[in-house]
Amino acid sequence: MASIASLALLCSAIIAPTQAVNQTVRIPYENTYLLPSDFSGNVNQSFVNGTTTSNFRINSLLQKANGAPFIAYDESFLDVIGDEPQPRLIDNRTTLFAYEAGVWIPELNQVWFTSSTYQASTIPGYITVLDLLTNTLHELNGTSKPIINPNGAYYFDGKVWIATYPSSANETYNGGIISVDPRTLEVETVLNSYFGLPFNFPDDLVWTTQVNNRYLFFTDPFYGFLPYPDNFKTPQLPVGVWRWDPQEDLLLPVISRNEIQPNGVRVSPDMKSLYVTDSTATFVTQTPYNPPVGPAAENWLGPYIYKYDLNEEMLPVNRRVFGLVREGIADGIHVDDDGNVWTAESEGIVVRSPKGRVIGLFNAAYFQGEVAAASRIPIANFALAGDTLVIFGVSSLWTVKLNKTAVSANSVIVN
Numbered sequence: 001m002a003s004i005a006s007l008a009l010l011c012s013a014i015i016a017p018t019q020a021v022n023q024t025v026r027i028p029y030e031n032t033y034l035l036p037s038d039f040s041g042n043v044n045q046s047f048v049n050g051t052t053t054s055n056f057r058i059n060s061l062l063q064k065a066n067g068a069p070f071i072a073y074d075e076s077f078l079d080v081i082g083d084e085p086q087p088r089l090i091d092n093r094t095t096l097f098a099y100e101a102g103v104w105i106p107e108l109n110q111v112w113f114t115s116s117t118y119q120a121s122t123i124p125g126y127i128t129v130l131d132l133l134t135n136t137l138h139e140l141n142g143t144s145k146p147i148i149n150p151n152g153a154y155y156f157d158g159k160v161w162i163a164t165y166p167s168s169a170n171e172t173y174n175g176g177i178i179s180v181d182p183r184t185l186e187v188e189t190v191l192n193s194y195f196g197l198p199f200n201f202p203d204d205l206v207w208t209t210q211v212n213n214r215y216l217f218f219t220d221p222f223y224g225f226l227p228y229p230d231n232f233k234t235p236q237l238p239v240g241v242w243r244w245d246p247q248e249d250l251l252l253p254v255i256s257r258n259e260i261q262p263n264g265v266r267v268s269p270d271m272k273s274l275y276v277t278d279s280t281a282t283f284v285t286q287t288p289y290n291p292p293v294g295p296a297a298e299n300w301l302g303p304y305i306y307k308y309d310l311n312e313e314m315l316p317v318n319r320r321v322f323g324l325v326r327e328g329i330a331d332g333i334h335v336d337d338d339g340n341v342w343t344a345e346s347e348g349i350v351v352r353s354p355k356g357r358v359i360g361l362f363n364a365a366y367f368q369g370e371v372a373a374a375s376r377i378p379i380a381n382f383a384l385a386g387d388t389l390v391i392f393g394v395s396s397l398w399t400v401k402l403n404k405t406a407v408s409a410n411s412v413i414v415n
């Protein structure tokens, strides 16, 4: 029988304010490559949800991580997120409004992002603006001409540069690269054809500089076409990465379809390396041959993050694998001022050290919007806005205050 004193203790324990649960789960990095030998795992599920072992302690750690917003595989991730990171829900909708780009405009304290290509045949793409001061959203309007089907984007030299794609929502629009002055809202078309052939699906872009010269790289994949042939035009150009050199007035393909089904593209802070993600999911490469579709056919690629050197002519050379995506593909990519590489993958936003070690995860099981999860549409992109991470949950939008400035306002890679 309990004494009065211990009952009082029990009561005070019950009525005491509950300690906020620590939302970060730390998984030893060793568990990513060494597990009890009878483990089982599944490529179609995340590491923490799809892996079971005979070790109770490891299983319960993975289970605990499955519902957590933050998973740290390395101490350095704790330095990025701090002791008490707090997810903040900005909006939660039934439409796929928060999907691509993720452009921070420091001068206006805004983040611009674009709606999902998944709904592009029924709802023409549009841009939404997040005001970081007030945490309010509004649709971008009042531009000098309409911005049709915006996709990936990059902030450079006072302008937002946007990759736009053609779709059945507007048969006359061919897509291409445009620029928008965020103050005057003046829109200009930068490029939209290769000798009269439209690009397939301009997806993402980045500006790089070398001394006084500047170069624009953009990716032109075609993954919209295979699953949705009615929504997109038949490809006429091979997929690949292109480079525009305004000094020489020169547009060139610089990475061929034999190397990549490209998606996101970013540059390292020292401008010496180019990162490009490949959109071929693992299970697609497991079939020996995909039906060839025009010149853009793909075959034995994989969900890699590739790293290239940018040589003295500012051309990408020496391709090597920088990272392999655990589940799905890496879509959007951003590099922070320390050279860490952040990618949006099916598991969530994965952060890799400059050497390629996965140091942590912003867990999709927590951040992906419910409507997006129900339609199996993964998180595609996010923004690094100073010390704020803006997560596009596709049908939801979150911010997380970081413990450090990931990308500073005067960084050469504001992105």
Ligand SMILES: *[C@@H]1O[C@H](CO)[C@@H](O)[C@H](O)[C@H]1NC(C)=O
Pocket: 042, 043, 044, 283
């Ligand atoms: C993963 O999903 C793909 C596509 O649905 C399927 O073909 C493959 O068999 C699955 N792999 C496993 C290990 O379940």
Ligand SMILES: *[C@@H]1O[C@H](CO)[C@@H](O)[C@H](O)[C@H]1NC(C)=O
Pocket: 078, 079, 080, 081, 082, 083, 403, 404
């Ligand atoms: C947060 O940043 C400060 C300053 O850089 C650092 O001293 C501290 O260790 C960081 N916090 C964590 C949890 O790493």
Ligand SMILES: *[C@@H]1O[C@H](CO)[C@@H](O)[C@H](O)[C@H]1NC(C)=O
Pocket: 022, 023, 024, 025, 026, 072, 078, 082, 083, 084
């Ligand atoms: C939460 O857990 C992480 C990982 O173990 C730790 O670094 C952090 O200090 C903890 N935060 C608090 C407030 O205890």
Ligand SMILES: *[C@@H]1O[C@H](CO)[C@@H](O)[C@H](O)[C@H]1NC(C)=O
Pocket: 089, 092, 093, 094, 370
């Ligand atoms: C988002 O809204 C849905 C209903 O549409 C709701 O079930 C869900 O809990 C909401 N998500 C968050 C994170 O509040």
Ligand SMILES: *[C@@H]1O[C@H](CO)[C@@H](O)[C@H](O)[C@H]1NC(C)=O
Pocket: 138, 139, 141, 142
């Ligand atoms: C433009 O957006 C603002 C803010 O959301 C709104 O008040 C205004 O009515 C919009 N204008 C048009 C022409 O849609």
Ligand SMILES: *[C@@H]1O[C@H](CO)[C@@H](O)[C@H](O)[C@H]1NC(C)=O
Pocket: 124, 146, 148, 170, 171, 172, 173, 174
């Ligand atoms: C369709 O695209 C053309 C440019 O090719 C543009 O002028 C027109 O405004 C677009 N229509 C809609 C509804 O967006």
Ligand SMILES: *[C@@H]1O[C@H](CO)[C@@H](O)[C@H](O)[C@H]1NC(C)=O
Pocket: 045, 049, 066, 365
């Ligand atoms: C974890 O996997 C189970 C199937 O084993 C699935 O039903 C559930 O939705 C998954 N949870 C998350 C958060 O992904």
